[in-house]
Amino acid sequence: MNPFPALKKDWHVTLYFWKLVHSMSKSYIPLMVGSSLCSAIFPFINIILPKYLIDELMGAGREMNIILWIGILVAGNAVLGLLQSYLNKQIELSNVLVMDSLELHVGNHIMNLDYESLENSKVLDLKEQALTPIRQQDVIRKMLDSMKILLQTMLSLLGLTALISTLNIGIIVLIIGMIVLNTFIFKKSQQAQFNFHKLLAPLNRKFGYYSKLAVDFSMAKDVRLFGMAPYLLNKVDAYHNESVRGFGGLYEKVGRYKGLTSVNLQLQMVIIYAYMVVKVVTGKIQMGGFVMYISAANSFSAQVSLAMNAYVEFRQMCKYIEVFREFESLRPTMKSGEERLEKLINIEIEFCNVSFKYTGNESYSIKNVSMTIKNGEKLAIVGQNGAGKTTFIKLLCRLYEPDQGEILLNGRSIQDYRYDEYMKILGVVFQDYKLFSFSIKDNLCAKNSEISDKEMEEVLNQVGLEAKTKYLERGLDTQVFKIFDERGTDFSGGESQKIAIARALLKKSPILILDEPTAALDPYAEFEMYNNFNLLAANKTVIYISHRLSACKFCDKIALFNNGELREYGPHDQLLKDQQEYSTMWKAQAQYYQ
């Protein structure tokens, strides 16, 4: 087997890793070099100086010399010990900094990936394989430690080789031979662990999902009402048992490897001691020399073993870092141009023969849809469940790219515009909108400090939430949910939806998209919302999806989707006259109100 390609790969991974660490902590490398130097010098004080002390004690026994050697020994240990603990403390601090920065780095990376890729099971498995070892097996710290140990041991070994060679170079050959054998065993054990964790990744993801469901507060209602607890616990238990079985097998294997290593080490020490005793008995070395060479041999053995283990660990960690690098190298693939949007006044959207299929699906969720939405138009999108309404909106929001056709904004593909500027023209409330455990203010406009409290209060008033927020002790600074603050507030489903609508309105975007905007609202609130609609969304282009057809009356146009196709399109009265699906749906709903 040619080791060079593997070494070259590790070299690239190491360079990548250092750049990553250096971008997070500039002081890490100098600290590491300093600490390694310190640790490398340390053993020599306790190997060489005692020789002179023992020889003095067993020879001339001069008091001043004895005191001098003891003084140098103690002072050397104290100075190096203090320096080393200072550097180690600084390294520990840098470790914390690196780990925290890495979490930030990962979060930023994931938030910038294509939305679509986050539903792709290959990407999700890669994410799991990349992040689980980093979070659960301390890969970054182990990589840093192994590199530090490698540097330190290399320096120590140079000195120890020079020292032991003055007696017999064969000792070094013996120690290295034994350690190569042990490293081979250690490597086998590491490989078994790596393979095991790779296999464990998909299982971990499922285990994590079910365990999270069991403790996730937002799931607590459904879990209780549908009696899901035994089902969830069974799943968690099954995955847990599978994982425990796997770990049991792994530890048994690792234990066997460790036992074998220990036997080899004992054998090596027996040979070295026997050799040294013969040297003393035959008068080749003094007692001081015996102690020095035994210490040097022990230290050499320990340092080589440390270096080999560190090297194997380093290579092992390189594999994890390699997976992390692969995950980190994922880039958004969706096209995003540089066209500016600032000066657009009138906005016209055009879907031109747009078709779209979700990755892994057999059929298209949007089929050959063409439609123009004029500036300021109010468009209602209706259709049965699964007809493609939300997908239509997601395409407009650039969460996915059409497979065929294109979506134009004022005659140019929406992909040509800068993504950040394009997002500014959309105020969206999806069916599954989320509120955050932040203050009400931050939920409304965390990003935009230009929006005043007064404006927020006005919009909350318009969406009918002032009665709730006005009497809150800390007003807009009240926390949503009680997760971090027991004085926080919980909103009902309808109130939450109103907050989400207020958030979209405060974005002051020219296009407002509401997916089931009144689904959670009571009849008064719904009536109020529609009455206010023209005021709330004056001059805006509004697209909203609704199963409540009464809302369609407020709209200029209605688009009816069926099985991904745009089947009917026109004003309410026109579609009623056409006597097709819209008219049937309208009548079906209307009869319950007569």
Ligand SMILES: Nc1ncnc2c1ncn2[C@@H]1O[C@H](COP(=O)(O)OP(=O)(O)OP(=O)(O)O)[C@@H](O)[C@H]1O
């Ligand atoms: N993330 C996804 N991955 C794969 N298929 C999806 C995904 N989201 C939706 N689909 C499929 O695409 C089709 C259209 O879904 P869409 O959510 O657009 O329907 P909808 O008209 O909004 O339905 P509803 O009224 O129930 O909200 C459905 O068949 C659905 O199963």
